[in-house]
Amino acid sequence: MVRFLLLFLLVQGVLFGVEMLQPVQTAVILPWTSVLADVSGWLMTAFDPNVATAGKVVRSTVNGFAVSIEPGCNGVEAMIVLLAAIMAFPAPFLYKLTGLLWGFIAIQGMNLLRIISLFYLGQWSQALFDWAHLYIWQALIMLDALIVFLVWIRYLPGQQRQTKSAEAVA
């Protein structure tokens, strides 16, 4: 337990340190954030033609309302937390990669939902936007990462056999 937590904190500390470096921000984080803005804009144009994106900004062409995807809102931090937890957990390497792939899909999918929901919420009510943006979505994204991790450890290879035999003994 202590080993897992220490390893988790170590991997996370290193990755967060790397993430904050200016070259990494320029080469990875900002382009990724722009991709997120483009993808969310593209998804929204499927049902709303009045959406435009520029860099990390998603804007309404009708009323000028815009959201800018900033650090902490691009899902990178939640991804780092999940990556650290998966790396710190004793499991086969390939299974770790599978977990990371599903985690990436789950977290970034949820993050796209966050961006889109905030974009429309902000045009409707500033108070609700602040509430959802500052508190609710932050917690939901972390919950998403936690659920992915719990599902991942639940279906570890060999786990079902162990669980069944434990139930048979009981």
Add this chain to the structure above:
Amino acid sequence: MTHKPLHRFMLGVLIFFPLTFFLWYVSATYHLAPITLITGKLVSIVVPDALMWLRLDGHMLVLASNFGHDSTGMIVSPPVGDDVLGFHLNPLIYSYSLPLLAALMLATPSARKWSNLLWGIVLILPTEIFSMTFSVLKTLTFDVGAAFQAQQSISPTEADFIALGYQVGTLLLPMIAPLIIWVALNRDFLLHLAPQWEQSFTR
């Protein structure tokens, strides 16, 4: 333990999540009070003469610095007359870890649910104090600015450290603290989910 612990846990989180967030928001004045009190004392020790007072106004944190403008517009300390540089900060941006932790604790099938919840609240307090302290220090360092840095002899490296502490306290700690505390207090549940983990717990 139940037959489908993960399903039950996820359902529990969905039920408790809105409830704990609602309670957290309406009771903000109460659960933020001890954090504000301790942070105020801590900041006064770390950077003496920089803070006049730190108080809650509803769920907003009001920071009255010991700085103000003189007749030429320069920022000086102590302030001249009633012209005090004050700031409104939102402590809920890092306090949301509390309802998140509470929802996780309440949703976990455990015989020690309530004692775990109590322990969780106690253990999350230092992280909130850390976040609030660095939020106040960041405001003084960068919003009051050069006058504060000169008064406290803060070097550029120390200013960077304060900025990093603020980033950690606002972006990182509120996200990971509830998870770490929840994992630490719910070993049995995690072992039930993943019996293979027994080996890593015994190390």
